[in-house]
Amino acid sequence: MKKSIRFAKISAIGSYVPEKILTNDDLSKMIDTSDEWIQARTGIRERRIAADGQITSDLCVEAARAAIKKAGISAEDVDLILVGTITSDMPFPSTAVFVQSKLGLQNIPCFDYNVACSGTQYGIALANALLTSSDSYKNILLICGDKMTSVVDWNDRATCVLLGDGAGAAIFSATEKEEENSVIDVLLGADGKLWELLHVPAGGSSEPASVKTIEDGKHFFKMKGRDVFREAIRIMEGCAREILQRNGMTVADIDFVVLHQANLRIIEALQERLKIPDEKVCITVDKYGNTSGSSCLIAIDTFARSGRIRSGSKILSVGFGAGLTWGAAILKF
Ligand SMILES: CC(C)(COP(=O)(O)OP(=O)(O)OC[C@H]1O[C@@H](n2cnc3c(N)ncnc32)[C@H](O)[C@@H]1OP(=O)(O)O)[C@@H](O)C(=O)NCCC(=O)NCCS
Incomplete structure (x- = not known):
């Protein structure tokens, strides 16, 4: 494998959220909740919901097209696709292969990875490593996308108010110019002992889907909200401190x-x-709720489009999710 000195430049970021808006007031007509409770406990005002028939790969393709366009390349210039998702179109094959064919591409390698809400940070680490470790790739398309409403229990008021659908994408391009390097550092971690805090119990090999698992609601997202809240703060604080310090x-x-x-x-x-x-904090949770692994890419894209994040801006991004997994990245645009 030939290897020259290479760096990963983020050429563009794009994102997509579905048009349909579900407000807190809409939810309060479906379940015993209120706009006041949801805003006070979560800061969420509304979230986006995929249209009927719109699946995870469709959300990913929209975000990918936006990033490809912004990067000034064509889809044919992409030579590897990575998709971070926990709501894949099917258990297999990967969502990445559906994205590939919907973009009209063939033969290029494609794969999914499953780290839930740390998708942006793990994806940055993967894209950076693949791009800089060999001369095989020029443009890697990273996408994080989830149709979280496909695993939401609309009768569970403790979880259904939190989630939304959406996707974010980034084009990582190889460069030999160190001054164009976008990935200053990435730090990743996980603790499998805490898997139970966030999970979907059935539908995998431990409990294949059956009439009973459906009756028991085991195909829905389960969460221990208070524990997650506490761990999220503890772990993200530690991650942020460690990456800044090192x-x-x-x-x-x-x-x-x-x-x-x-x-x-x-x-x-x-x-x-x-x-x-x-003034340094990017917030989109009020408009989109928790969109899982795409949330940081969507937030970066939203603030870049508003003109706040510009060329030269340094960004610290920290994620946390089911696994538990976590990650932090320092980027330069
Ligand atoms: C989910 C979360 C908002 C709940 O807030 P909380 O302050 O911990 O609330 P609790 O779960 O202790 O519930 C308090 C009360 O509110 C009620 N409640 C829960 N959801 C409600 C809703 N949507 N509307 C109204 N009341 C609700 C509970 O039933 C409970 O009532 P009770 O005291 O009569 O039993 C909070 O735990 C949280 O944000 N956790 C982290 C979630 C997260 O980040 N997940 C993704 C990680 S990647």
């Missing part, structure tokens, strides 16, 4: 902090602990 940086060296968009209270707690001023 790069000799502080929050003052960072222009924008993009934390996993699960709950505004979690973001505010981290802001307080890490002393991050309001």
Whole structure:
């Protein structure tokens, strides 16, 4: 395998959320909840819901097209597709192969990875490693996409108010110019002992789908909300501190902090602990709820489109999700 000195440049980021909006007031007509409760506990005002028949690969393709267009390349220039998802179109094959064919591509390698809400950070690590470790790829398409409403129990008010559908994508392009390098550092971690905090019990090899698993609602997203809340703050704080410290940086060296968009209270707690001023924090959880692994890519794209994140901006992004998994990345645009 030939190897020249290469760096990974993020040429573009794109995102997609479905048109249909489900507000807190809409939810309060379906279950025993209220706009006041949801906003006070989560900061979420509304979320996006996929249209009938719109599946995870469709969300991913929309985000991919936006990133490809912004990068000024054509789909044919992409030579590897990575999809971070926990709501794949089918148990197998991967969602990435459906994305490949919907983009009109063939033969290029494609695979999924499953790390839930840390999808952006794990995806950055994967794309960066693949691009810089060989000369095989010029443009890697990273997509994180989930149709979380496909695993939502609309009768469970403790979880259904939190989630939304969406996808984010990024084009990682190989460059030999170190000054164009976008990935300053990535840190990843996981603790499988805590798997029970967030999971879908049935539909896998441990409990294949059956009439009984459906009757018992075991195909739905389950969460121990209070434990997740506590662990999210503890782990993301640790991650952020560690990656900043090992790069000799502080929050003052960072222009924008993009934390996993699960709950505004979690973001505010981290802001307080890490002393991050309001103007450095990107928030989209109010509009989109928790879109799983895509949430950080969607937030970066939203703030880039508003003109706040610009060329040269340094971003610290921290994610946390089912597994438990976590990750942090420092990027330069
Ligand atoms: C889910 C979460 C918002 C719940 O907030 P909380 O303050 O912990 O609330 P609790 O679960 O203790 O529930 C408190 C009460 O509110 C009720 N409640 C739960 N959801 C409700 C809703 N949507 N509307 C109204 N009441 C609700 C509970 O039934 C409970 O009532 P009770 O006291 O009569 O039993 C919070 O735990 C959380 O955000 N956890 C992290 C979730 C997350 O980030 N998940 C994704 C990680 S990637």
